Amino acid sequence: MAETQGTKTAGGFISLLLLGVVAWYFFGGGVENKVADEVLDQYRIAKRSGSPMDACVQAGIVRAAYLQAKDEANYQRWHMTEQNDCRLAGVPDLAQ
Numbered sequence: 001m002a003e004t005q006g007t008k009t010a011g012g013f014i015s016l017l018l019l020g021v022v023a024w025y026f027f028g029g030g031v032e033n034k035v036a037d038e039v040l041d042q043y044r045i046a047k048r049s050g051s052p053m054d055a056c057v058q059a060g061i062v063r064a065a066y067l068q069a070k071d072e073a074n075y076q077r078w079h080m081t082e083q084n085d086c087r088l089a090g091v092p093d094l095a096q
Contacts, residue, residue, distance in 0.1 A: 035069070036068075039058075039065045043062050053091075055089070059081050062081075
């Protein structure tokens, strides 16, 4: 059976998100609020200048940074931001 564009997009999104999280874990030396702020700056650049998929992926990385920082309030807020940005990028809600 042929792979649909939505399946390819979702698979690519998941791969990019996992790669970003792994890179942060191994090369970031632990994520604190300062690092989360730096990732937030990268998200803002992607939101202004990148594609909707760029914003979707970066929002997921920001969410992961706040999780590593144990900042639950911002984690929850960025979970919603990620869902909204990914919906705009055409990525199906993976929680369903």
